[in-house]
Amino acid sequence: MQDAKHRTAAADLSKVAESCVKQNNTIDIYQQYFEGDSIDMTAEPPSAKGLAVFRDPNSVKRAATKINWNPDGNKIAVAYSVLNFQDERMMRQRLPAKSYIWDITNPNAPERELVPASPLVCLRYNPKFQDILVGGCYNGLISIFDLKSRNAAVTQPATYTSEVEHSHHDPVYDVFWVQSKTHKEFVSVSTDGRMLKWDMRNFTEPVATYELKDAQGAEMGGCSLEYNVEGGSTKFLVGTEQGLVVSINTKKKGGQMVSVKEAGAGKHHGPIYSLQRNPTHAGKYFMSVGDWSARIWSDDCSTPIFTTPYASSYLTSGCWSPTRPGVFFTTRMDGVLDVWDLFHRQSDVAYTHKIGDVPLTSIAVQGSPQTGGGRLVAVGDSNGTVSLLEVSESLSVSQTDEKLATAAMLDRETERERHLLKRAQEIEKARSKAKGGAGRGTEADDAAMEETLRRVDAEFLAMIKDAEEEDGRAMEGGAAAQ
Numbered sequence: 001m002q003d004a005k006h007r008t009a010a011a012d013l014s015k016v017a018e019s020c021v022k023q024n025n026t027i028d029i030y031q032q033y034f035e036g037d038s039i040d041m042t043a044e045p046p047s048a049k050g051l052a053v054f055r056d057p058n059s060v061k062r063a064a065t066k067i068n069w070n071p072d073g074n075k076i077a078v079a080y081s082v083l084n085f086q087d088e089r090m091m092r093q094r095l096p097a098k099s100y101i102w103d104i105t106n107p108n109a110p111e112r113e114l115v116p117a118s119p120l121v122c123l124r125y126n127p128k129f130q131d132i133l134v135g136g137c138y139n140g141l142i143s144i145f146d147l148k149s150r151n152a153a154v155t156q157p158a159t160y161t162s163e164v165e166h167s168h169h170d171p172v173y174d175v176f177w178v179q180s181k182t183h184k185e186f187v188s189v190s191t192d193g194r195m196l197k198w199d200m201r202n203f204t205e206p207v208a209t210y211e212l213k214d215a216q217g218a219e220m221g222g223c224s225l226e227y228n229v230e231g232g233s234t235k236f237l238v239g240t241e242q243g244l245v246v247s248i249n250t251k252k253k254g255g256q257m258v259s260v261k262e263a264g265a266g267k268h269h270g271p272i273y274s275l276q277r278n279p280t281h282a283g284k285y286f287m288s289v290g291d292w293s294a295r296i297w298s299d300d301c302s303t304p305i306f307t308t309p310y311a312s313s314y315l316t317s318g319c320w321s322p323t324r325p326g327v328f329f330t331t332r333m334d335g336v337l338d339v340w341d342l343f344h345r346q347s348d349v350a351y352t353h354k355i356g357d358v359p360l361t362s363i364a365v366q367g368s369p370q371t372g373g374g375r376l377v378a379v380g381d382s383n384g385t386v387s388l389l390e391v392s393e394s395l396s397v398s399q400t401d402e403k404l405a406t407a408a409m410l411d412r413e414t415e416r417e418r419h420l421l422k423r424a425q426e427i428e429k430a431r432s433k434a435k436g437g438a439g440r441g442t443e444a445d446d447a448a449m450e451e452t453l454r455r456v457d458a459e460f461l462a463m464i465k466d467a468e469e470e471d472g473r474a475m476e477g478g479a480a481a482q
């Protein structure tokens with residue numbers, strides 16, 4: 001009796017074990033079980049899906065000119081302004097000056113309001129103190145917002161504004177916090193041809209002023225700015241209205257402080273709207289976006305090492321992926337977002353996403369590793385609408401050896417461009433030498449011809465003189481005979 005019960009229990013357990021074994025055979029063998037395991041996403045087609053839409057609460061729709069993620073990656077600060085020259089809305093009424101901070105989990109209403117003296121064109125979080133933001137205004141002023149401190153009369157953040165006589169004279173198109181001991185210094189750039197360095201502890205006037213001028217002394221207007229500590233704590237890149245990239249090294253003194261990256265065939269045909277160093281290879285490579293193309297540059301070359309084919313519509317902004325070394329995004333005037341993946345293909349766009357029918361004006365990718373950086377992309381348009389997209393893992397998760405392969409490709413293109421420049425210089429030198437030799441040959445021929453003409457003239461004059469002397473002797477002999 002006891003044996004029968006044991007056999008029955010064993011049979012029941014065998015059925016349970018058999019069921020578990022069969023379930024185990026149907027597991028996903030590609031599942032990531034341990035953190036740090038590499039997943040091959042090359043077979044997954046690139047894609048993106050919309051998660052939320054943040055609309056400008058004001059009745060007068062303004063463009064979302066700049067988007068900046070907070071360091072935690074759960075909020076976005078959006079600057080709203082109208083940059084169209086002689087826009088009709090400016091003539092009819094006073095435009096609202098409010099900009100907003102949005103929580104990405106609540107697209108219905110903004111979390112905080114920022115009210116500067118003039119509409120904000122750019123806005124950026126302090127990477128060390130998340131409660132402090134700096135913004136550049138349309139009228140050239142600089143505003144600092146302290147989210148912790150509030151005015152007594154209203155619930156808005158405390159706002160500090162620079163003085164008019166010491167500020168920019170044109171719209172401030174970009175601002176950047178710089179590395180310092182206090183983490184309270186920043187720079188601003190404007191189309192008035194200056195880059196100003198500020199210290200928020202003494203906000204009455206800028207600490208330093210840098211003039212944006214080319215080799216001939218012509219003034220250039222700055223419309224984009226890039227600063228990355230890995231590229232140099234004292235090095236700045238400025239994109240200008242003239243399509244040139246200006247490099248500024250504040251450590252150097254004299255004429256070498258400001259230098260123009262390219263003034264020849266490599267320049268953009270219009271203003272450079274975006275400028276950013278590669279997050280993975282920030283010490284050497286950066287990207288510029290302007291006219292109909294995006295271009296990748298190396299600090300070792302004066303011309304771009306990679307240029308995208310011209311798009312069918314004007315490009316308005318762009319940025320790198322913080323997690324994929326070879327992926328970058330560009331926005332267009334026709335409402336299209338293009339995603340490039342240099343790791344897999346350099347000749348064409350990897351993925352194209354139609355967001356709307358209005359021009360796109362700004363883009364920013366979430367860069368916080370703690371919240372899955374690289375997956376969320378915020379894109380703003382000319383109506384003040386910010387679309388939050390989630391891209392696929394094939395566009396956000398770094399592949400095996402991608403960092404080394406991308407670095408090798410960029411190094412190869414840099415070496416190729418360097419050889420092309422050297423070859424072009426050799427050809428130009430040979431042409432100049434040939435032209436100089438031809439010039440010297442022509443001068444020698446002219447001198448020989450002049451010598452020949454002088455000799456012929458002398459011989460002709462001597463012949464005439466001899467003929468006259470013979471005629472004179474003949475006349476004298478005839479007279480004597482008579």
